[in-house]
Amino acid sequence: MPTEHGSSDAIAVEAWIGHELNSAYTFLLGHIVILIWGGIVLIGVLASVRRYEHNHPNRSIYTKIWDQRSSPFGILRLTGNHFMKSNSSRWILLVWLVLALAFLVMKYAIPIVFARYIILDNAAPVASEAIYVPTYQNISDRSDPKKVLEIYALEVPSVLRAAGSVDSVNSTGSAEVSVDRPELLPDQGNGTGIRIKYRYKVTGLDFGLQKYPDLALNVEGACSTEYTWLNSSGSADGVNVDSYNLFGDPNAQFRVSLYDGISPAGYFFFNPSVRDPPSNFSWAAFVSSIDRLTFWPSTDPWYLTVPNPSANPTAPYTVGAGRPALSCWQNDVWSYRGNNSTVIGLNSSMLPGLDLPAGLQAVFAHFLGQPKIVNIGTRLGASALKSASTSFGGFFNASTSSVYNDLERLVFASYIATVNTLTDTTLFSTDGGIGNDVVNQTTLVPYAGVDEFVIWSSNVITLSVKSIIVIPVLAAVLWIVFIGVLLLPIPIISALTVTVSVSNVTTGPQKEPKEETQEPSRTEKVIEVAVQQVLSIGEGDV
Secondary structure (H helix, E strand, O other): OOOOEEEEEEEEHHHHHHHHHHHHHHHHHHHHHHHHHHHHHHHHHHHHHOOOOOOOOOHHHHHHHHOOOOOOHHHHHHHHHHHHHOOOOOHHHOOOOOOOHHHHHHHHHHHHHHHHHHHEEEEEOOHHHOOEEOOHHHHHHOOHHHHHHHHHHHHHHHHHHHHHHHHHHHHHOOOOEOOOOEEEEEEOOOOOOEEEEEEEEEEHHHHEOOOOOOOEEEEEEEEEEEEEEEEEEEEEEEEEEEEEHHOOOOEEEEEEEEHHOOOOEEEEEEOEEEEEEOOOOEEEEEEEEEOOEOOOOOOOOOOOEOOOOOOOOOEEEEEEEOOEEEEEEEEEEEEEEEEEHHHHHOOOOOOOOOOOHHHHHHHHHHHHHHOOOHHHHHHHHHHHOOOOOOEOOEEEOOOOOOOOHHHHEEEEEEHOOOOOOHHHHHOOOOOOOOOOOEEOOOOEEEEEOOOHHHHHHHHEEEEEEHHHHHHHHHHHHHHHHHHHHOOOHHHHHHHHHHHHHHHHHHHOOOOOOOOOOOOOOHHHHHHHHHHHHHHHOOOOOO
8 A cells, every 4th residue: 555654565445344344443442551551550559559568548549449440530530539638648649640541531542543544545456457558559640530539539538537626626725736827928019928837746656556655757847928820810701710830830730710619719739849858848739719709808818808890799809819829848757766767767777766567657658658738638628728618608708717727727637637647547448449558469468567556436445454463463462461460379469359349348238148159269250350341441431
């Protein structure tokens, strides 16, 4: 089981079994406290009885303490009463007061505090047969559009899950992901220029790796508005069209217009030709917001509004032509114990000490070999932009829409999808007939080690192997010691038991003489003491 402090031996069980075992083990913890308390009372009483003579007034106090040995609260009340009345040996009574109060608190606190060492998490290991990574073989050049579409459909659900969790993660805040506020750039005469930086970090613990929790993926990037990529603004069949040079290349044209849909739309591209250094990626985003209708004005670069030129406008504003593209870079650095590498170098040669199975290396290279944000934006399609997700009936709120809001949503979705990289491999539908990249294509046997991660689910509970062994063993040992001591022929213990019995008889109400009964054996008395010790766990001491 991965933890912040390294891997821990654990066992996963169904949730209802885990809750019942947790109840049993917290009961044992309370029992251990009482057994230790009983041992302390025994040692304290033996030491005190040896010190005082039979006729010493303090001897009766320890006889009563022995009688209350199974209840810290009983001894607390007893010594408290004697402390207020007695003028001699008050210091030793104070010691008993403090000890009884401490164990009374521990009796209830220890099961609560140590419960987190019994239940580690809600995670379970994965069966290697359940892991599926759709192959991209023979379709990287889009030679088979049908397969491309099938893979696209496979990956969309995981992207939608990530996008659906953005608001909850963003509202609670995360120290591992951040998007800086826009930084104004010098105006070059084309319009307002801004730069937005972002970063996030995902660790081996976040991925769910059973080993190497301190492996980390550090992602850092930035996007700047790029007006120079705009090639022309014109019209076609009465509809305004903006034409762009993709990555500034006049041979790669890209157009946006109202034909893209009545809501704003985003388009995302990866530039494979720019890889300096190897961990660095270049990507671009374009917005199709031209001529979208709104009731509110905006000065944002992507949603700059102008008065609606229509003779009978349905809305007073529309987004103007010539919106800038976003030119972005992203640096993905994998680090392990002071050494850095790329996604294709997750091995001991590049990262000494890291012995990540080849199957897991293939999974990371498959899903994280390119900027995740490009995959997220492309797979989300019409709902990629936050402005589009809040539009309705052909209108949107331009005043609340911005480049920053759109990019922030995509960055958070990328972070969530990256965290879920391994978990998502168990959630794909495998009915499409697409090959699996992490199995031997001849034997169809999964690669060794590809299952060395866990997934989180509320249906399972992960129990610490160390705790489920140590707690019952410790309880059993203490029981054996406790009963063994009581069975030893120690005259003082026998004398205390007799004294307590006589005291109970003489202080009780007078009754008619009864026939003599056989005196209980020593074993029977020990059994009686043990039963009292067990029942003391459920006593309402407070």
